[in-house]
Amino acid sequence: MKKLRRSARLVDMTQHLLAQPHTLIPLTVFAEQYGAAKSSISEDLSIIKEAFESQGVGVLTTVAGAAGGVKFIPKVKTEDALDFMKELITHLGNPERLLPGGYLYMSDILGNPITMSKIGKLFASAFADKNVEVVMTVETKGIPLAYATALYLNVPVVIVRRDNKVTEGSVVSINYVSGSSKRIQTMSLARRALPEQSRVLIVDDFMKAGGTVRGMIDLLQEFRATVIGCGVLVETADVSERLVDEYVSLAKLQEVDIKGKQIEIELGSYFQK
Amino acid sequence: MKKLRRSARLVDMTQHLLAQPHTLIPLTVFAEQYGAAKSSISEDLSIIKEAFESQGVGVLTTVAGAAGGVKFIPKVKTEDALDFMKELITHLGNPERLLPGGYLYMSDILGNPITMSKIGKLFASAFADKNVEVVMTVETKGIPLAYATALYLNVPVVIVRRDNKVTEGSVVSINYVSGSSKRIQTMSLARRALPEQSRVLIVDDFMKAGGTVRGMIDLLQEFRATVIGCGVLVETADVSERLVDEYVSLAKLQEVDIKGKQIEIELGSYFQK
Numbered sequence A, B: 001m002k003k004l005r006r007s008a009r010l011v012d013m014t015q016h017l018l019a020q021p022h023t024l025i026p027l028t029v030f031a032e033q034y035g036a037a038k039s040s041i042s043e044d045l046s047i048i049k050e051a052f053e054s055q056g057v058g059v060l061t062t063v064a065g066a067a068g069g070v071k072f073i074p075k076v077k078t079e080d081a082l083d084f085m086k087e088l089i090t091h092l093g094n095p096e097r098l099l100p101g102g103y104l105y106m107s108d109i110l111g112n113p114i115t116m117s118k119i120g121k122l123f124a125s126a127f128a129d130k131n132v133e134v135v136m137t138v139e140t141k142g143i144p145l146a147y148a149t150a151l152y153l154n155v156p157v158v159i160v161r162r163d164n165k166v167t168e169g170s171v172v173s174i175n176y177v178s179g180s181s182k183r184i185q186t187m188s189l190a191r192r193a194l195p196e197q198s199r200v201l202i203v204d205d206f207m208k209a210g211g212t213v214r215g216m217i218d219l220l221q222e223f224r225a226t227v228i229g230c231g232v233l234v235e236t237a238d239v240s241e242r243l244v245d246e247y248v249s250l251a252k253l254q255e256v257d258i259k260g261k262q263i264e265i266e267l268g269s270y271f272q273k
Helices: A006-019 A027-034 A038-055 A078-092 A113-126 A143-153 A211-221 B006-019 B027-034 B038-055 B078-092 B113-126 B143-153 B211-221
Strands: A058-063 A069-074 A134-138 A157-160 A171-177 A184-190 A199-207 A226-236 A247-257 A262-267 B058-063 B069-074 B134-138 B157-160 B171-177 B184-190 B199-207 B226-236 B247-257 B262-267
Touching: A006 A027, A006 A038, A006 A069, A006 B006, A006 B038, A027 A038, A027 A069, A038 A058, A038 B006, A069 A113, A078 A113, A078 A247, A078 A262, A113 A143, A113 A226, A113 A247, A113 B143, A134 A143, A134 A211, A143 A157, A143 A199, A143 A226, A143 B113, A143 B143, A157 A184, A171 A211, A184 A211, A199 A211, A211 A226, B006 B027, B006 B038, B006 B069, B027 B038, B027 B069, B038 B058, B069 B113, B078 B113, B078 B247, B078 B262, B113 B143, B113 B226, B113 B247, B134 B143, B134 B211, B143 B157, B143 B199, B143 B226, B157 B184, B171 B211, B184 B211, B199 B211, B211 B226
Parallel strands: A134 A157, A134 A199, A199 A226, A226 A247, B134 B157, B134 B199, B199 B226, B226 B247
Antiparallel strands: A058 A069, A171 A184, A247 A262, B058 B069, B171 B184, B247 B262
16 A cells, blocks of 8 residues: 555546446545545545536546445536537538448448547446446447447447357347348347346447347347347438337438438437437 | 646546547647646646556656657556456356357457456557557457457557458458368458558457468458557467467467366466567
8 A cells, every 4th residue: 555645646546437437436445545534535536526527527426324435427518429429420421421222331430449439428428327237239330339338337248149150058049120121130149148137228330220229129028138228329310210218319311312422410319308 | 728726637637648548649738728837737747647657557658849748658567467367367267168169158258348448458558569550350259359459559440341241332352261160251341441551450359270360461461451460368279370470369278178177278478578
């Protein structure tokens, strides 16, 4: 145990809190680590709390009592979310992104880990109070978003496979109809990959008719899970029905004019709250 | 511009530096943001530098002169890396993880974003001085490791597909022989996904005979890329040749006795430096 000055303590506590979101840390842990009185740690935490809140990093919640402590909840300010998504939408609106079938080329955006991290923080903010236990996605493109979200919620990720060649013991498979292609497809998840009755947040990059998300919801029934919500980066305007109650999109593809090479993208349902 | 006290400044600068690894930030940016003199910012940075280095968060490098600034390089202390990997190896050594074909069930470990983040930081530390421009992996299981590594290196991720059904314009495909199954397989990457002559770090979760990594190296030749290294979480001891010069494994599966339900795992080449 090394006694640290307040300035060094602030740096180290900041780093520890950021690395352990949604985790209750007893004040005694910090007090022992830095050889400081609990009252000094409390003062440090109020400095960090104010800085985090004013800079839009997130919220520090203090729980009093013997089982108490401090918890960092990542939260994005609405104005920061707006600035970020407006810039991303400009970027996405480039007509060169148009792909056959009304899809958008997004691999460059999905390949940027800092962009993914920012989007993950948006989803984690939106579902911060929902006691998410697992983030689920289907391979391949939703995976980085799922991890980024799960890192801010501090919960595990479960990845559904698009085939049934899973070699991980007993497997649950379902067939589903991909809404846009109308073809029957398979998705699978190993039994041991998800505890029964988990509270699951579904995350994906793109939602057209919603068949893939519906497939995941059906699959989750086999695990007696509760789907607490769904977050997608881009939805298309032709989604006819809401698949889950807590449904959040960050952007909405309104119109695609393939011949005229025009795309129209708006802010998604995240910003309608 | 709001004038902040040193304590609030330290919290905010810590958070900014952590969020932008491997990025040169001019001191004037901080000075303007906080309405502080550059000399005060320099003092703040030396406090942060000392705290980061003593706690094993990473290194702060200062570049002097007009184009100068400060850069945060995530680096893991060897003792912390050892503690972490020894614990992970104990966890991995559970015989119930044995899967047909000499593979290990690792989905629970690969599904834990904080574990992935720690492993990504190990790889980012190992290749911190190599001017990595892109992290590459092949779907599916290596993806979280690739993102975690790329986030600490602050570079994009490129994901190679295991088929040639990529709908993203012109595609480069190669056939390769999977070392363990001896079957011919295909991997593909869209031309627009990777700029020519990039400096690429390959990351994967598991390497048996090394056919998949070799496939990626062959594919990268089509993009005139330089493979600066390769990081794998678990290699098996039967790898007959080193595929690249800068080759780093974190763990090595020495012996698998499927009948006797025994696994023997050692520390990987990362710890032989």
